[in-house]
Amino acid sequence: MKLKFIYKLIIAVFVCLAIGFIGSIATQTSVNTWYLTLNKPVFNPPNWLFAPVWTALYILMGISAALVWHRGFHHVWVKTALYHFGFQLLLNALWSIVFFGLQKPLLALFVIVALFILILLTFKWFKVVSSKASYLIIPYLVWVAFAMLLNFEIWRLN
16 A cells, blocks of 8 residues: 555544544433433434444545545545535534534434435545445445434434
8 A cells, every 4th residue: 555545544534533523522411311311213223332333434434535535636526525525524523413412303303314415425426536435435324324214213202
C-alpha cells in the first residue's frame, strides 16, 4: 500500500470514529434513563450490541471514504461523493443528538429518513468512483434501514 493511501485511511477512519464518539456522548445522556422507560418492539437488539456494531460500521465507512478520496479530490465525481458522505456523517451525529439528547423520537425519525436517503446517494456516488468503496457502505445502509424501522416502532409504541 502506498503511504499516501495509509495517511488518507487513518484520517478517514479517525473522522468517522470521531463522529461516532460525538453521537455516543448524546446517547449516554439518556440511554440508561429515558431510553429504558420506552416501549420497544420485540426485535429491539440488546443495548450492548450497538457500540460494537457502530464501531465496525464507522471503520468500514472510513475505509470506504479513503478509497474514494484516494482517487483524487481534484475529480468532480470524487468531490461529489465525499460531499454526500460528509453530509450524511453530519446527519448521523444529529440523529443521536435528536433521539437521545433531545429525546424526540418523531423528529429523529425525520432525521434518519434524510440520513438513509443521503446514504443511498453516497452509495450511488461511491459506486461511480469505486465499486469496492460502495460495497463497504452496504452494511451501514442495511443497519440504518433497521435503525429507521426501530425508530419508527419506538415512536409508534410511545
